[in-house]
Amino acid sequence: MTNSLLWTPLAFGFVGLFLPRRAAGWWATLGAAVTLAIAIVLAIGFDSGAAGLQDTVDVTWIAGLGVDYSLGIDGLNLFLILLTAVVWVAGTAFAAFREQDRPHLFFLMMLLGETATLGAFLAQDLLLFVLFFDLMLVPFYFLFGAWGNDRVGGPSAPAATLKMIVYTLIGSLLMLVAAIATAVIAADGGEITFSIAALAQNPIAAESQRWIFWFFAVAFLVKMPAFLLHGWMPDAYRAAPLPALAVFSGVLAKVGAYGFLRVVLPVFPDASVEFQELLLLIALASILYGSVMAFTQTNIRLIAGYSSIAQLGFITAGIFALSADGADGAVLQMVNHGLVVAPLFVIVAILAERSGTEDLREMGGMAARAPIFAALFLIVTLATLAMPGSANFIGEFYILNGLFDSKIVFAFVAISGVAMSAYYALRLYQRTMHNRRPDGLESREIDVRDGLVLVPLVLCIVGLAFYPQLILKRTDASVQQALAKSASPEKLTSTGRNVGSGSTYRPVGGEK
């Protein structure tokens, strides 16, 4: 089952090469939909109380090097897998509705991207994880470079993409060295294994953890991206084709945050504790920087891009609160953010198609004749700013709760991020949908094809707003296991436990 989840997209991609041009997009969408169906079946069969891995696959891959092909699902990755599957269906369908240049290759790359991303989430072998982490870049290199936009007065699409690849690979190649070093040090002359669970069982000496931690951390922080390591983001986001950008921003950025939970905290617990404050500092800087940049940008893609930096800063802060609450919130928020940012880019694409520009100053008044579109956009906006009642609110609440518990000073600064998100999200909404409509701009309702993409995504947001426990209940046990070595015991009992056992759902806190 896990195997078919992983390889279905790629198989569909290859078969699609032999179909007529017009069918390629729909075939790919079907492939993504089948993948989603498999993911849902897996999620239904998931045993929510268990902390360990389920539906595992474990085969020796390269015997001489100690690398295993080992996959598994637990509370950490279950919903990220679902998120991947959902967002990919939307992105592929959105692309299929539109004419694509060289469609065979485009959809092959889209589906290869899905397989690689699912692989990164599923991998339980450190080397396999690194492999899929790097492999994710290949399809997106093609997608961004070949179908992207050259910017007048800026870098061409291939140049912008190359910058992204070099940035990301700087991190991940050093991660490869670090992964091997971890396994070799842990083996201590014996049989080498890259199994994450085995490496987490006997962490290596704190001294070695110290440098290896940074090799991993840099790789993940670049991917997110975090403040100071985000240099590739503006150019790449401006160059990227929007369907690909929706899945990229919605899912791939989360792989970095997920890597912290899956690899860094369990395998390098001592270093995680040691560098906790430094990482929190980076997270806060990302929140502040991302928010401020999102205020000031006029390019609507970049507003979404910088807001992602801020949101991922939040997620990082939640992870490095090193408490069950913070990490639970981080997992929830990863899913939330993916569900918010993917429709946001679809909306950006629709806006850009209508107005012929991506500049906020030349937009406005879109809502006049498009109430449904406006309503959908408003829901996405409110979720982005973590309105109480949305799942994002719960996520941010958990993160802040965890942060208050462990590092109260950081929590106070992080709160400002919540306020700022309201400003940039509403600014984006108002300037595009309200205000005076510039001449020549048409306001019309979204058509069925865009509705088919947007409405399900928005329904996911709404559904999760009603029942965030769906995620929290299933992640908690795994999160506690991941934190077992780095968090102090009293921080391992999460608020989620109390809430989950109660009969009524109370979003705020556990008492009464």
Add this chain to the structure above:
Amino acid sequence: MFQAPEIDYGALSPVIALTAGLCVVLLAGVFDAVKRAVPALTLAVIGTASGLLIWRWNDPTELISGAMRIDEFSIAIALIAMTMAAATVLLSIRERAVEEAGSGEYHSLLLGSLLGMVLLSQATNLVTFFVAIETLSIPLYVLCATNLRKEGSLESGLKYLIVGSLGSATLLYGMALLYGASGSTDFAGIAAGVGGAEGGLVDDPLFLVGIAMCAVGLAFKTSIAPFHQWTPDVYQGAPTPVTSFMAVATKAAAFAVFVRFFVEALGFAADEWQPALAVLAAISIVVGNVGALGQRSLKRMLGYSGVAQAGYILSGLVVVTEAGVSALVFYLAGYAFMNLAAFAVIVARERETIFGDEIESVRGLGAERPLLAWPLTISMLGLAGLPATVGFIGKLYLIEALVEGDYTWLAVFIAIGTMISLAYYLPVVAAMWMGGREPSPAAPAIAGASPEADPLDPDAGRRPSLVLPAALAAAAVVFFGVIPQPLVDFAEQASAAFPFS
């Protein structure tokens, strides 16, 4: 009384087959009736020799009183060279240089060089070592210059001859010093003579200078920086099929003797030369990768990239462990596939367009000729070490060996070098798939056309003699990237030929 050594003709048969084949091919080229069959004949010779080599697998034998040894390691290296030679024959079909030099001469020179490589991979004695390296080199000097009407080709041959001779001279001087220190020309004898019971000569300056000069001589042959200056010029000037042969086969054979000589003869003094070789590898990685940046000519770019790859490969020897040597063999095999795929495409585009080997020649190739674009794309991604290619597994193998051997800093160099290399491999991919698609001009434009340019062959990109090697090599790059176990086994058996503790 002089006792003639006993000769095991069975174990010697691959060498004999090559030598005999070389003569037959040379003669066949003389008679017009069979002239056309020369390439097929050459392939038959290579096939026979490869078959004989495979037959000797798992049967290590000392040859001619210990002057040579045929074992899994030498067979593995020889097979890599054989593969490249066979591919070179295919790439040379319709090559201008073959007509210029004469088919019989061209192919017999190729076989002569191949013979040198097989001998070199088996050499366990200083004399065999030196004779083999000259047998390998001299035909190559000539092959480089076979495209008589191209200035670059002659220059390339001359340059290679002068620099190559310098390398050989250095090597020979080093050998003399080692002989002086040990009193033996056998690899085992050197180890026994210097590192034996007394072991007093290990710190002797002349002995150390001997090691250093041998290392420098071999660094010339394997194009390791800072002894690489000839590489880009020679690669660019030589006829492209010859370049592809040089790039991989020469490197493989030279590394074979590099490993055998340093492990078997000088292994006891590993502490003395390990750090020096590690520094050489690091310099090579940096110089090669930086030099390749911004090159317009694909052959020059691959030349510099070859310098960097030589640095990666050398790092497998640095650690002097079985894992290191397996990684080295694995990487060489993978390198052969990756380079072959690239060079086959370059040959095709050289004949199809007026741009020669410039990066312009592949612009828009993805839409125009996907069958050529894919092999080159896979090759570039593989050389850049991206996952799902043999290049990734190769680097993984090397890094693991380095970390285990306490050379983590060198592993970091490999990672950094790989990062730099993206900046020149990926633009080739970008040129093929991204950006404006200009139709390739059929008529020669003003720029780029030179009176000495060869007539174009607009169908070169469809000829099976080019497409087939490219496609097969690219398929191998992906196959061994996804299912590396067979190649890992191959490399492990090869490295097991050495008695590491």
